[in-house]
Amino acid sequence: MTLLDTTGSAEESERPIRKPPVKRRWRPLAAGLILPVVVLVGWQAAASSGLYSSAQLPPPLSVLDALGELAGDGSLWQHLAISVQRVLIGFAAGAGLGFLLGAVVGLSATVRAVVAPSIAALRAVPSLAWVPLLVLWLGIGEGPKITLVAIGSFFPVYTTISAALAHADAHLVEVGRAYGLRGGELLGRIMLPSVAPAIFSGLRLGLAQGWLFLVAAELIASSMGLGFLLTDSQNTGRTDILLLAILLLAALGKLCDVILGLVEKRVLRTHK
Amino acid sequence: MLRDIDLEIAPGEVVALLGASGCGKSTLLRMVGGLDLATSGSVRVDGRDVTGIDPRCAVVFQEPRLLPWRTLAGNVALGLPRDLPRNRRDAESRQWLAEVELRGFADYRPRQVSGGMAQRTALARALARRPGVLLLDEPFAALDALTRLRMQDLVEDVQRRSGTTVILVTHDVDEALKLADRVVLLGGAPTGVSVVLDVPGDRPRDHHQPELAELRSELLAGLGVPRRTPLERETHAR
Numbered sequence: 001m002t003l004l005d006t007t008g009s010a011e012e013s014e015r016p017i018r019k020p021p022v023k024r025r026w027r028p029l030a031a032g033l034i035l036p037v038v039v040l041v042g043w044q045a046a047a048s049s050g051l052y053s054s055a056q057l058p059p060p061l062s063v064l065d066a067l068g069e070l071a072g073d074g075s076l077w078q079h080l081a082i083s084v085q086r087v088l089i090g091f092a093a094g095a096g097l098g099f100l101l102g103a104v105v106g107l108s109a110t111v112r113a114v115v116a117p118s119i120a121a122l123r124a125v126p127s128l129a130w131v132p133l134l135v136l137w138l139g140i141g142e143g144p145k146i147t148l149v150a151i152g153s154f155f156p157v158y159t160t161i162s163a164a165l166a167h168a169d170a171h172l173v174e175v176g177r178a179y180g181l182r183g184g185e186l187l188g189r190i191m192l193p194s195v196a197p198a199i200f201s202g203l204r205l206g207l208a209q210g211w212l213f214l215v216a217a218e219l220i221a222s223s224m225g226l227g228f229l230l231t232d233s234q235n236t237g238r239t240d241i242l243l244l245a246i247l248l249l250a251a252l253g254k255l256c257d258v259i260l261g262l263v264e265k266r267v268l269r270t271h272k
Numbered sequence: 273m274l275r276d277i278d279l280e281i282a283p284g285e286v287v288a289l290l291g292a293s294g295c296g297k298s299t300l301l302r303m304v305g306g307l308d309l310a311t312s313g314s315v316r317v318d319g320r321d322v323t324g325i326d327p328r329c330a331v332v333f334q335e336p337r338l339l340p341w342r343t344l345a346g347n348v349a350l351g352l353p354r355d356l357p358r359n360r361r362d363a364e365s366r367q368w369l370a371e372v373e374l375r376g377f378a379d380y381r382p383r384q385v386s387g388g389m390a391q392r393t394a395l396a397r398a399l400a401r402r403p404g405v406l407l408l409d410e411p412f413a414a415l416d417a418l419t420r421l422r423m424q425d426l427v428e429d430v431q432r433r434s435g436t437t438v439i440l441v442t443h444d445v446d447e448a449l450k451l452a453d454r455v456v457l458l459g460g461a462p463t464g465v466s467v468v469l470d471v472p473g474d475r476p477r478d479h480h481q482p483e484l485a486e487l488r489s490e491l492l493a494g495l496g497v498p499r500r501t502p503l504e505r506e507t508h509a510r
């Protein structure tokens with residue numbers, strides 16, 4: 001919205017931005033549901049066609065039954081809770097560290113020259129390659145799992161923030177300097193707000209990668225969690241539970257992303 | 273890039289630094305504000321050396337450079353003294369916005385207003401610093417002709433009321449003649465001062481005044497684009 005540059009009519013008040021009508025707001029959501037529904041129907045058709053045994057492809061309803069079964073004996077909540085806990089703690093640690101190191105590397109060319117190549121090399125290590133070492137060093141408790149999630153969350157956050165700060169709008173930074181801001185104040189008032197959208201995309205990527213690394217950790221050495229549910233159901237031939245675990249991972253990952261997306265929208269509303 | 277620049281500017285004076293693109297006039301301005309430092313020599317404001325970003329100076333850049341996530345009032349607040357209590361910041365910001373004829377736009381975001389309004393906000397931000405020296409780095413260059421005229425009047429008005437010293441960098445001869453008490457023409461390689469001209473007549477000035485025509489052609493010739501004055505044109509016609 002660009003207003004005419006009339007100095008006379010300066011009394012005009014700000015018009016509230018009208019939200020689109022409810023119908024239109026739901027349309028993207030409905031569009032996003034088309035594919036899952038098609039998959040569900042196809043799944044049901046394939047399962048009842050007799051081409052696959054129920055051990056290979058159980059029908060959707062038996063997955064729902066498995067959900068009821070696990071929810072009934074309470075083990076579902078345990079698996080969910082421990083996985084969510086590992087992701088949240090690991091993500092907080094990894095993202096926090098990624099934020100700090102990303103900020104330092106982004107702001108200082110010297111630190112960047114010394115540190116960035118090594119971090120980039122570490123980043124190339126596949127997630128599963130860390131597992132034996134972490135188990136050796138940290139045992140088989142919560143330590144190695146949370147650490148692996150932290151490693152997963154660290155890199156996206158670190159990379160986006162260091163890159164964004166290194167290319168922060170030089171004009172705005174100069175204004176900050178010209179108006180007496182320095183050091184922490186310049187960072188907090190000008191640089192971080194100006195790269196806020198990048199920070200959020202880094203956090204969202206970090207959270208998603210945290211879930212990836214969680215499953216890697218839980219597949220190897222655990223007695224609880226969604227990753228454990230995957231291996232355990234494979235060993236016991238419970239394909240319904242296996243599919244359930246996959247669906248739960250998808251749902252939880254999406255839920256986390258939606259929540260972070262809402263926070264992002266709220267924080268960045270002034271950037272619009 | 274610049275050498276042998278020796279200028280003395282009186283308090284309350286309006287000086288235009290005129291020169292071709294890339295001659296270093298902006299660099300000179302930035303040195304006064306402490307944004308750039310000279311490799312040799314010194315800049316003194318009120319007898320004291322400028323050693324870094326100087327709180328006695330305020331800069332308006334060619335672009336508004338407003339923080340897009342803040343309201344216009346929030347942007348102006350950047351220029352207010354740091355120790356001002358929170359509850360007075362907003363009121364003062366609005367007051368400075370009113371000063372540049374933006375009363376009622378305090379809660380708008382930079383993206384919601386026109387380029388001229390954004391540049392006026394940048395001016396309000398500079399004024400909020402209550403600068404001893406107001407540094408204007410081609411602040412009207414990116415504006416359309418009408419808005420530019422209005423902005424020039426506004427700066428003239430604000431300067432007269434506040435009595436601040438103004439250094440204006442421009443490549444527009446008419447703008448220099450309209451606003452400045454003295455015009456400093458920069459030129460040569462490396463850049464030095466080629467001419468310093470006193471502009472006759474009181475401000476506000478109409479740059480079409482006949483006594484300015486000669487100055488105008490002299491300055492344009494200094495910039496490498498000679499123009500005949502109306503008088504000369506008449507003589508040639510005969």
